[in-house]
Amino acid sequence: MKQIITFGEVLMRLSPEGNKKFMQANLLEFYFGGTEVNVGISIANFGEKVKHISCVSDDFVGDTAISYIQKFGVSTSAIVRSSKPLGVYFLEVGAVMRPSAISYNRSHSSFSDIKPEMVKWEPILKKAKWIHWTGITPALSKGAYDTLKTGLKLAKEKGIEVSADPTYRKGLWKYGENPKDVLSDLLSYSTIFIGGINEINEVLETNYGYSNEDFIEASKELIKKFPSIKKVFDKIRTPINSNWHKIRARMWNGKEFRETSDFDITHIIDRIGTGDAFAAGLIYGLQKFDDCKSMEFASAACALKHTYEGDVNYATVPEVMGILDGNTSGRFNR
Secondary structure, eight states: OOEEEEEOOOEEEEEESTTOOGGGOSOEEEEEEOHHHHHHHHHHHTTOOEEEEOEEESSHHHHHHHHHHHTTTOBOTTOEEESSOOEEEEEEOOBTTBOOEEEEEOTTOGGGGOOGGGSOHHHHHHTEEEEEEETHHHHHOHHHHHHHHHHHHHHHHTTOEEEEEOOOOGGGOOSSOOHHHHHHHHHTTOSEEEOOHHHHHHHHTOOOOSSHHHHHHHHHHHHHHOTTOOEEEEEEEEEEETTEEEEEEEEEOSSOEEEOOOEEEOSOSOOTTHHHHHHHHHHHHHHHSOHHHHHHHHHHHHHHHTTSSSSSOOOOHHHHHHHHTTOOSOOOOO
């Protein structure tokens, strides 16, 4: 079985228990995560072989992070080490009308040390069938951008599927490169686009609206500019308050537009990593189902992630399929 490759920073998340603000708390919970490793772990939970590439701290914190990733069966053989500390982010979980809040401490993290020569892309991609990247990674450092680009160029030469989630986080771009130019460069090596109107507008410098008609036109324009991209998938979140959201998805695959119905998530346990769960469900689904069923599988996986604490989606394929079959009452399985 060939592997799915994810590449990105591993972070430690620190958060007060429950819905407390930091000024109320004396105790913090911690979890490991990071956008790309969240995707990799979720795909591994679906039964696929996954390898995660990263750079973590050369101390007991890095050791613990690697052990956590290995627990899910994800290969860590391509993770390298640095004397710099592991990246950290701080989360206050909101409630009702009070939104959640995040503060990052990752500008000088171990992952920012990564360089192209530290990753042996040739042997890694010999065993790969898919590589996934997000816009967070090339935002962190020039080394991360160059390392990712080296892998994507080789993946394109080998005909490997490349999914892109070009998430734009303005506050992360601090090393001098133009975000639009970097993301456009990396999208030229990609085949599947996972993102919505905001991401398309950022890359194309356009001003499309959020209607389905605008989404179709924006997707067509994106594919025209980046001919390697074959399909565009968009997850849509409609918040009612901090604890109640609706989730649906839509797609343009170059031939047809399709849209799912809403999943009504009335009691959110944790919304961190839900977009990663969608991407993981899509990557898994596109290898097993048609485009529409893949999108539905991804939406159900995303909905389920809202019920787990931490950054990672623990859902299995039977659990996701159960949601698709209409088993949303939460009754006991006996």
